[in-house]
Amino acid sequence: MTGPDAPAALRATGLGFRYRARGGWTLRDCEFTVPSGRITALVGRNGAGKSTLLHLAGGLLRADSGELRVLGVVPGTPEARARVALFTQDKPLYPRFTVADTLRLGKKLNSSWDQAAAERIVHEGGIPLPARVGELSPGQRTRVALALALGKRPELLLLDEPMADLDPVARGEVMAMLMAEAAERGTSIVLSSHVLPELEQTCDWVLLVRDGHIELSEDADALRESHAVLTGHADQVDALAARHTLVHHRAAGRQMTALVRQRGPLPGDWHVERPRLEDILIGYLQADDMARPAAAEWTEVAA
Numbered sequence: 001m002t003g004p005d006a007p008a009a010l011r012a013t014g015l016g017f018r019y020r021a022r023g024g025w026t027l028r029d030c031e032f033t034v035p036s037g038r039i040t041a042l043v044g045r046n047g048a049g050k051s052t053l054l055h056l057a058g059g060l061l062r063a064d065s066g067e068l069r070v071l072g073v074v075p076g077t078p079e080a081r082a083r084v085a086l087f088t089q090d091k092p093l094y095p096r097f098t099v100a101d102t103l104r105l106g107k108k109l110n111s112s113w114d115q116a117a118a119e120r121i122v123h124e125g126g127i128p129l130p131a132r133v134g135e136l137s138p139g140q141r142t143r144v145a146l147a148l149a150l151g152k153r154p155e156l157l158l159l160d161e162p163m164a165d166l167d168p169v170a171r172g173e174v175m176a177m178l179m180a181e182a183a184e185r186g187t188s189i190v191l192s193s194h195v196l197p198e199l200e201q202t203c204d205w206v207l208l209v210r211d212g213h214i215e216l217s218e219d220a221d222a223l224r225e226s227h228a229v230l231t232g233h234a235d236q237v238d239a240l241a242a243r244h245t246l247v248h249h250r251a252a253g254r255q256m257t258a259l260v261r262q263r264g265p266l267p268g269d270w271h272v273e274r275p276r277l278e279d280i281l282i283g284y285l286q287a288d289d290m291a292r293p294a295a296a297e298w299t300e301v302a303a
């Protein structure tokens with residue numbers, strides 16, 4: 001179901017998770033809602049917790065605290081498994097199977113299987129159906145795994161760095177395919193990626209994870225409208241920070257460039273530019289560095 005009454009694609013309340021072997025919390029107090037029918041960019045620095053979040057949503061891991069719902073249901077239940085597809089970085093496929101065997105298995109396991117859609121995805125990559133999966137390149141295996149995920153005709157598609165092994169042409173094709181899927185079928189898509197320019201045209205919702213917390217869960221256009229890149233004299237920074245949220249700033253001599261979330265009219269003595277989504281995301285990701293102690297301070301903390 002899509003539309004205003006549809007349950008959220010993802011909803012988390014107080015969500016927490018820790019890997020037993022590791023001890024501390026990997027995700028903590030996560031509160032967010034991703035509406036259905038969106039293409040969501042899941043972004044964050046290495047180790048922020050993106051894959052963990054997708055594995056929880058896909059039902060491969062269980063929350064240690066709080067609650068996560070996918071399309072209004074508990075992840076990993078038969079209902080959720082029927083409606084949600086998860087593409088993981090390790091792409092678990094049987095290497096001795098041919099591509100045709102793999103799609104046959106997809107058909108056997110999924111009542112809503114769309115063989116034509118799955119075959120189209122592998123054909124577009126020039127992958128012969130009789131080829132053995134174990135003899136394919138990583139990028140070709142990515143395509144087969146995507147064919148399995150999309151052939152299932154899921155209502156929610158969770159993709160963990162699907163572009164990582166693809167060549168530039170294939171990346172464009174896969175992005176176009178995902179946009180068509182969302183536009184034609186209303187499929188909700190959550191896509192983790194480090195390639196920010198590719199998210200600019202595709203994604204209309206942003207979920208940004210920082211050190212196991214959700215920092216942003218917001219409409220992409222609303223983010224563009226509420227942020228500004230300002231350039232001006234560095235001695236104005238305190239006045240700026242008093243009125244607006246300073247996400248990230250960088251000084252070069254007396255000049256300063258700042259990414260701010262506006263909390264009202266901007267003062268006139270700054271040069272103002274509207275940022276691209278990529279600029280905003282980089283600003284938030286760089287803000288991680290400002291919040292972290294420098295290397296020497298890490299040593300002190302550890303000592």
Ligand SMILES: Nc1ncnc2c1ncn2[C@@H]1O[C@H](COP(=O)(O)OP(=O)(O)OP(=O)(O)O)[C@@H](O)[C@H]1O
Binds near residue numbers: 044047050052053
């Ligand atoms: N199986 C595991 N056992 C123990 N710790 C893990 C395991 N998987 C991930 N972690 C840890 O959990 C944290 C979050 O990892 P996760 O893979 O979710 O991050 P990520 O945001 O997807 O990173 P990346 O962008 O590098 O893929 C990291 O500190 C990682 O070391």
